[in-house]
Amino acid sequence: MDATTYAVDLAKHVFQVHWVDPASGEIHRKKLSRAKLSEFFAQLQPARIVMEACGGAHHWARRLVAMGHEPELLPAKQVRAFVRGNKDDAADARAIWVAASHEDIRRVPIKSCDQQAIQSLHRIRSHWITTQTATVNMLRGLMYEFGVVLPQGRHAGLRVLAERRAQFNESLPELMVRLVDELQRTLKEIAHNIEVAEGEIAAVQKSSETAKALRQIPGVGVLGATALAAVLGDGKAWRNGREFAASLGLSPGHQGTGGKVRMGGITKRGDPYLRTLLISGAHAVAISKSRTEWFTKILERRPTNVAAVAWANKTARTAWALIRHGRAYDASWKASAPVAA
Known part of the structure; x- marks a missing residue:
């Protein structure tokens, strides 16, 4: 695969491409029309192509995959920090290219049609x-x-x-x-x-077999099951259930300085629609007679809203585990500690 990384600032009609020649270090910038963008990348050897996760990004990512390239989608909010000087298409493309070198920026999973x-x-x-x-x-x-x-x-x-x-x-x-x-x-x-x-x-x-499996989780209805299935895909985009729950903003944020860290409310990152469905489902479980002992104990010592968010977090983790490992929901299942080598 070509070692060159191409950054593309997406738009409706005019696209800006930014790349650096790995051999000479020469900076290249190119403005392309919508019709010329596919033609430009079709002539290249398979390469890494980075874009913001904005409107049309998943469509272009699928087209680039079909050409043999390896597209990556970056969160637009995190790319914004790398824009230097006045904001224009060329500056945005450069910012995307610089942000692509930061491996700690989480990539957005490419969605299917x-x-x-x-x-x-x-x-x-x-x-x-x-x-x-x-x-x-x-x-x-x-x-x-x-x-x-x-x-x-x-x-x-x-x-x-x-x-x-x-x-x-x-x-x-x-x-x-x-x-x-x-x-x-x-x-x-x-x-x-x-x-x-x-x-x-x-x-x-x-x-959908995926939605059917997710529908068995308490607090997940028809809306939640289909929305989770659409976001999760095969679950490979997240390393574990904890990471998936955090991507939905269901994990507590924190602030720290001088070695002192204070935990706060949930981060509310990610898809607010799916987060709302999970929390609403958790409230439904809270008033049902079939809630688990784990949920009941949390309700005894914490406010209802806090307990509902905790259940939504647990639901997100459970959903990831079911899809990633191809399992059916089992209310009696308990995680076992890893065996030491």
Whole structure:
């Protein structure tokens, strides 16, 4: 393989490539159009190509793998520290090249098309739920301007609006009546879109052996199982379950100076959506009668939210172990200490 490392600053139309000749030390910079980028790398010997993990990065990584290259994706937040001087495409490409020499920067796993498709499905569902909440809040605020106060909660508010619609219309102008009708139709369409998305997620869970295995973990539902399956892949991107849980921001952060280290709250790094699903599932386990003795003991001595995060951390580690080692979930399984040589 070629010893040269190429850094690519990705964009929609114009790409910047930065590399240094390992023999002469000569610095090269090249600006390429989208059509020319594939052609440029197709003519090269297999090499190491580094990019930021931004929009389109996984697509380009898959294309480069097909050409025989070894692409690497770096977290954009950590690359930013290496930008020197004014920020432009050339400076960004140089920063990516410099950051690539730091082995302590964790590489982002390259996702397959199926993984990204499942994640897109989850993002669409989240979008419609956010839109639904915003629409209900707007409807509630507009009605309040005419003296109509709807009860808290989406279901309760819409139910009262439907039951007392004739009474409310008496205090509303004709234009406002039409606007409320339109908002109610919009909410029905959004509810249908959410139902379709959830049906697709359920179908993915039934067809995926990985999601089926993860579904057996307490606190992991259909959403959590499919989202975990999409993020984990084969699990090889993480050395152990502890590293995977830390990548989701479920491990405590710390600050230290002068030899004194103070532990803080969780780091909240990584995917906030998946972290939310795991913690929500942990809260469901906390109020269930089937929770484990381990969880019960934590709840006895720690606040519920702290215990829920601890269970979410344990769930992330368990999920990694099941996928990485191809095992089925066993509630009675206990880790054994390594045997000394």
